[in-house]
Amino acid sequence: MNVDAVARRVLAEFEEMPGLSLTPRQASRLFGLDHDVCKIVLDTLVDLAYLRQTHAGTVTLGDRVAA
Numbered sequence: 001m002n003v004d005a006v007a008r009r010v011l012a013e014f015e016e017m018p019g020l021s022l023t024p025r026q027a028s029r030l031f032g033l034d035h036d037v038c039k040i041v042l043d044t045l046v047d048l049a050y051l052r053q054t055h056a057g058t059v060t061l062g063d064r065v066a067a
Helices: 005-018 024-031 035-047
Strands: 051-052 059-061
Touching: 005 024, 005 035, 005 059, 024 035, 035 051, 035 059
Parallel strands: none
Antiparallel strands: 051 059
């Protein structure tokens, strides 16, 4: 599995639906990913500011725009 490709796919979904807000478990199911892999991808995208984590524990589109 190419983690970069998975991260791009996940980010594309959030960019396509800017109001999307998912828990890691929901994201894992939606994207068909193992929970641990999904958590790594989400954490990486949060660290890079493409996504942000809310106080409720969900992730949503961040402030950084993908090139």
